[in-house]
Amino acid sequence: MNRFSFASLGLIGIACIVAFGPHPDDVAKKKLPAKPTYAEHIAPILNDHCVTCHRPGEVAPFSLIGYENAKKWSAMVTQVTHSRLMPPWKAKEGYGEFMDENRLSVEELELIKRWDATGNAMGEKKKIPAPPVFTSEWALGKPDLIIQAAKPYRVSSEGTDEYRNFVIPTNFKEARYVVAMDVKPGNPRVVHHVIAFLDSKGRAAKLEAQNHDGQEGYVTFGGVGFAPDGALGGWAPGLQARKIPGGNAFRVEPGTSIVLQVHYNKSGKEETDQTRVGLYLAKEPVKQEMHLAWMFNILLAVPANEADHKVFFTYKVPRDITLWSVMPHMHLLGKSMKAWVERPDGKTVPLIHVDQWDFNWQLNYVLKSPIKIPGGSTVKIESVYDNSDKNPRNPSNPPKPVFVGEKTTDEMMLLIGAYTVDGQPARN
Template sequence: MRRRRLALCLLPWACTSDPTPPASKEAKASNEPAPVAAPTVPEAPSFAEHVAPLVYEHCTPCHHEGGSAPFAFESYDDVRDHAQQIAEVTRSGFMPPWLPAPGSGEFVGARRLSEVQRGTLARWVEQGAVAGELAQAPKPPPPATGWQLGEPDLVLRTGEPFMLPADGGDVYRNFVIPVPRDPPLRFVKAVEIRPGDPKVVHHGVLRVDLTGGVRLEDAEDPAPGFDGMVFAGAGMPDGRFLGWTPGKRPDPGSDARSFRLFGGSDLVLQLHLRPSGKVEPVTAEIGLHFSSRPPTMPALSMELSSGEIDLPPGATDVHVRDQYTVPTNVAVRSVYPHAHYLGKRIEAWAALPDGSKRSLVTIDDWDFDWQDEYRFVRPVRLPAGSTIHMDWSFDNSAHNPHNPSAPPRHVTYGSSSTDEMAELILEVEPDDPRSLPALDEDFRRHWLRGQLALQQRAVQQHPDDADAHANLGAFHQLLGQGQAAIAAYEQALRLDPDHVQANVELGIVMMGEGKLPRAVALLRRAAEVEPTNARTHLVLANALRKQGDDDGAIASYLEALALDEASAEAHNNLGIVLEQRGELPEAARHFQRASELQPHQPLFGKNLARVRSKLGGAPG
């Protein structure tokens, strides 16, 4: 049975991790400043003198009326009513909710109480929670209202509320928020996320989508947003991690570390929601602070991960690992470990070329409920040739208090919270910004090789599964391994001649090799099997255009747009065919629409400008 959580949240903004050492007895009695005595636990602590300042600083920012915590700590009576609980959770280390082990990294906003602070709380409770002179107690801080970073330059909202059911399991809801089209490009140096009701929002993560894919996901779900833990192709904007957890101060950022925000793109805010016992409307606001200039310190997000997760019931210490060697000098800005309920421990470190080891993060007692991003006070600098290691261990036994299954069941890799994942997301900056594209490509291939190995094992385990062979072909294709991709797709089609993915992807490979008749035949088969698939009609149109069949290409492009009017690629490619046929006004209309849908794509704008020039500058 899963351990019931104590509803208490001590969130210090800054506290000493250890008392200072005693001053030397040999200190000279001269004009030197008198040594400062090390802090000690008071002999007779009172609320007014000792506990109120501690609680108001470290607890009340969340424990206030309307805050994310379930009850307030704004008076002596509030704190006294929970005194025993406070002493227990702070003594055990369960609170404050801070997972990294001491010494594993120096992080911004570390939520730790010192031994003296914990001892003060414990002694106060042991001695009967004495009030003291309440008239002399400090006043509780007013709850933070408004935007913590000041008034944003732009506020975007999730729109119509999502109605969270009264009960049931956790919900991961993705809200799609369109970015205004004008201006076409801005630079964002800071983001502040404000959930409408922090009591039901466990945490939030923000991504950006440039493809329009999340709009399709949103359109298929009748309620606001769509469910799931994956982001439908959206990613971290220019490698920057953006998220919200209760009590966490937003990063003020800087002009140098800003990221690009394209007009017409979509923000995707994923909120982890927990039912409260009654139906709750869920909304959120996003405040954007702009920079007046482009960034000078670009970043890349790296995701070490492993799909080799196989946790039989009763297993107590199963390890999965990944590692990556950086080809250039980098600085690690932050780390974000991620696993689900069976995660037990993570250790991440870098092995440097000189043989030394540098810790990135260690969590000895993983807790899915308190996962967070950890931003270094000082970036961890790694020279080229350093190898970043990730080592996760899992506990699928009945002794794991977080295990959601009783009795334990067999668990493997998957995106559901009852499956398991093993990830470490790093935000890194290359010392030389010019090396970012090469670093991005090198890590992309590392990730693809890991996915390829995962698919090869899936094929070995399920040799008669056409999906497994088609997915294997996709990763061979992405790695540029054409013949291996063809073999995998051909095997998928032997198992299932109507497999749409295999027909479409093999058709693309055949187009690349100039085998257009075969490509067209494969793509026609896919369109017959699944006539409502807009992408199939788009790829078929591309093949027909290459084959010189303009009429067939135009018909297929129009079919693709009838199914997905927001396909910028279909509008652009149709415009190309129409331009070649001399139908310039109609070509300009489709180029215009492509530019509106994806204003960050310069090719669409160039095509539009070219046709307008031919038309004598008319808008078309």
């Protein structure tokens, strides 16, 4: 799995100065129309940023296609876009750069606000752009292997969201290299997001047998119930399937099962889902193997009744690596997570800052350009937790002291990074 030893743990205060994007007040508002129209200003924004999810049959609870829908939701759209709840892209601007960034500019936010405040003008009907066309084809062509749970899963109509882990054997006779993964939700109305973990030691199958409830898979809260041997990546609506860059790949040993974790939303009626994962296998020698570093604070403790409990964690990088993606993970008390690298030469490199942590939107953030991290660097992580009774998500009422664990009432401080080891070619 990972070649790192678990890091030195410590409480280290670190001042970190970060440059953020322009403040809304600084926008040259004069260039924007006083009375924006749906046809020219709003429809293009919704098409670009929202309708991948907000269209009939998709995961979002209503459609934002067409003038009537946009007008009906205008006030709420203004509210949730300005609070940065939507679109659900949680990495703060100006701190690391990622693929598929879906974030509204300050100009777009201002147009949305003005359109709402000035009575939702439609503009010229013939200027309304057509909504984007979504194909149901595999974006990278036909996969070499398509895997899915043995039977469709029945998702109950109501209740809290569910994390269901489907255990799917790969049946590889020899080690294979996976160069890309794509996901086709069986029922996009309820499939919120998906993460594919690897288990080569039969632990997931054991958990499934122990927790058998008459259906495929087993339920967890966030994790899969053990430290997996790896992960192939994650998927959420709007994230593109793309090849692992640099000619690199994940090595999957024979006998490995894929643990397909599907986060289900409830739609108000009983639904079924059988999500498929397409795997693309290397046909040529692979350059390097992708590994995962689990930067995991096993000593995390969050005292009761603290609304702003700050925790620091440091992770020593023992050798030269290249980092390709990061995925922060916390539970319901998490408020924010910020991670950066301090190199031996004193330079600081920002990794990611999720300043409004939302347990429902856990994404794997693929770096726009990979980051070289020399051995001897330190990854520093700062998380903030709200364990007060003011936190509406606090699972314990009254609040109680919280420690590391996999249950709803436990917490986590984990950053998963996918990396290659510099100068180490794949075993092929």
